[in-house]
Amino acid sequence: MIKIQQEDFNIQKEIDFLTKEHNDIGAISVFVGLVRDFNAHSKTKVQSLYLEHYPNMTEKSLQEICEKAKEKWTLQNCLVIHRIGKLKPSDNIVLVICGAYQRVPAMQACEFIIHSLKVKAPFWKKEFYENGNSAWVEQNPQDKELALQINY
Template structure:
């Protein structure tokens, strides 16, 4: 089992990430992919961009630790996590989580675990920029904390 973690400013190619999961050489029967994108929220002053900041070495270690936890919980063939930082516009890709496993249940569960934990424990700071020019740091959401607590 291998795990790959990348934190980068540039975009990622979903097809390339998928092919890398397949190239792991494992006879995986289930692959689960999640791609997160910047979305505008509803309202009179929608989000037009996000700025994501991080501490490079700390962030990579944190993501690698999450991959290790997933590997301990499920029998996985390959895991890939790519997370972008910097300024991103509405519609831009932010995160890719790909999991290959012998069976779909492990792949789905591990991908959901990784996203739920990534949202609550990975050291990223997000600032929203709105159409009006207003900006604010994004606070943790109770719904994200509740989702992550499922895995305790």
């Protein structure tokens, strides 16, 4: 399941939803991404972050990533929630949950999905800094490297 939304998410509620009617899930792997209060490259203090996306195109991309994960690992269910709009430091930004019969496929699929999402999903992030400046965030080259390492 894919959700793109402005509102925050409740991690336990989403886990409960994912596992409902799936008694065959023996392991759940969860990744939660948060908004940082600084730019990782310039170390500039971030006041807020604004995320944009292309509706339908983003959902399709995330769905393809999840389908690929389901092909590579035996998953009973998976969920990706990505927030858009204006967020502030420490806000939840992304949630990936993978449920599988055993822990290894759940963990590997979760890692695959988040790395692939960072490289493939069409999201644009603009940071607003305490000094009044702002800048669009460029893709981190390390994300592409990590996605390639997990056989994207």
